[in-house]
Amino acid sequence: MSTHIGAEMGDIADTVLMPGDPLRAKYIAENFMDNVVQYNKVRNALGYTGTYKGHKVSVQGTGMGIPSISIYTNELIKFFGVKHLMRVGSIGGFGKNIQIRDILIAQSASTDSAIIQNTFKAGVIYAPTADFDMLLKAYQSAQDANVQVKVGNIFSADRFYNDEIDYEQLTDYGILGTEMETAALYMLAAKYHVHALSINTVSDNLTTGEALSAEDREHSFEEMAKISLETAIKCSD
Numbered sequence: 001m002s003t004h005i006g007a008e009m010g011d012i013a014d015t016v017l018m019p020g021d022p023l024r025a026k027y028i029a030e031n032f033m034d035n036v037v038q039y040n041k042v043r044n045a046l047g048y049t050g051t052y053k054g055h056k057v058s059v060q061g062t063g064m065g066i067p068s069i070s071i072y073t074n075e076l077i078k079f080f081g082v083k084h085l086m087r088v089g090s091i092g093g094f095g096k097n098i099q100i101r102d103i104l105i106a107q108s109a110s111t112d113s114a115i116i117q118n119t120f121k122a123g124v125i126y127a128p129t130a131d132f133d134m135l136l137k138a139y140q141s142a143q144d145a146n147v148q149v150k151v152g153n154i155f156s157a158d159r160f161y162n163d164e165i166d167y168e169q170l171t172d173y174g175i176l177g178t179e180m181e182t183a184a185l186y187m188l189a190a191k192y193h194v195h196a197l198s199i200n201t202v203s204d205n206l207t208t209g210e211a212l213s214a215e216d217r218e219h220s221f222e223e224m225a226k227i228s229l230e231t232a233i234k235c236s237d
């Protein structure tokens with residue numbers, strides 16, 4: 001039992017999918033997993049363990065933003081021995097080449113969060129980076145499912161509403177889109193010598209103003225859920 005997760009050691013799998021939205025955790029558990037047991041309802045940050053193709057896997061809602069995902073990442077690793085952490089998020093795409101429903105795998109995550117400066121000594125700008133083995137497994141899982149994915153640098157923003165940020169410059173430097181958690185997930189995974197990956201579905205495009213309908217969102221998240229679960233079972237092999 002930890003402060004924010006009401007489970008016992010052994011209740012949570014080695015590999016955990018981590019959507020920001022706890023209801024996405026419920027959706028993945030109920031629609032894609034078997035033998036599901038809910039292990040957490042503290043603060044409605046729903047957490048479930050079940051099986052996918054016979055392999056034990058968990059899914060834990062993390063809430064929005066770096067402070068919230070940092071709590072769940074710390075507790076999953078330190079109190080429950082989790083070794084593979086996989087964000088399954090939504091993301092706002094940058095530029096005309098990123099379409100709604102595209103799946104973006106974060107090879108790295110730039111950020112305007114102070115966690116980098118607050119963690120490292122003066123002058124160091126740490127670059128939060130995906131676990132290559134998990135990234136490769138996710139890429140192969142997407143290819144096996146005939147789903148095109150884009151892999152690259154994303155931006156983990158401290159603010160959802162931000163009139164000051166220069167999205168055009170970020171786009172110009174090749175950043176694919178913006179969400180609010182991945183940089184912390186990658187940095188903490190590195191700190192504790194475990195593995196992390198962030199897979200995200202484009203829910204809207206900040207350049208074109210397009211946004212996903214509820215029906216389309218469900219279909220797109222279905223592809224991400226399947227790729228993530230296929231990756232999870234490869235991690236447990």
Ligand SMILES: O=P(O)(O)O[C@H]1O[C@H](CO)[C@@H](O)[C@H]1O
Nearest residue numbers: 020021064065089090179180
């Ligand atoms: O859909 P999730 O996984 O929550 O991710 C994105 O959506 C939230 C903002 O609406 C932020 O958490 C952002 O990272």
Ligand SMILES: O=c1cc[nH]c(=O)[nH]1
Nearest residue numbers: 090091092178179180
């Ligand atoms: O525009 C978006 C979409 C999803 N998540 C974000 O943080 N921003």
